[in-house]
Amino acid sequence: MKNKLKIPTEIAKSTNMSVSEVSRSLKTLKDKKIVVCLNEDKRIGRVYSLTEKGKEILNCIESMK
Numbered sequence: 001m002k003n004k005l006k007i008p009t010e011i012a013k014s015t016n017m018s019v020s021e022v023s024r025s026l027k028t029l030k031d032k033k034i035v036v037c038l039n040e041d042k043r044i045g046r047v048y049s050l051t052e053k054g055k056e057i058l059n060c061i062e063s064m065k
Helices: 008-015 019-031 052-063
Strands: 035-037 048-050
Touching (some): 048 052
Antiparallel strands (some): 035 048
């Protein structure tokens, strides 16, 4: 996800997960303030981005590779 905005279907395609799995995961990540939904009022086509906390976590993971 890095700095790119994505909708759940794009995430599902790039991770080989189902859209329902992605949606459940995004809810958990949102609850932990790792991602944020930028258009919460939309039912379809919600756009997600990493928060600063999420970017820090991603940087830690990438530095371990």
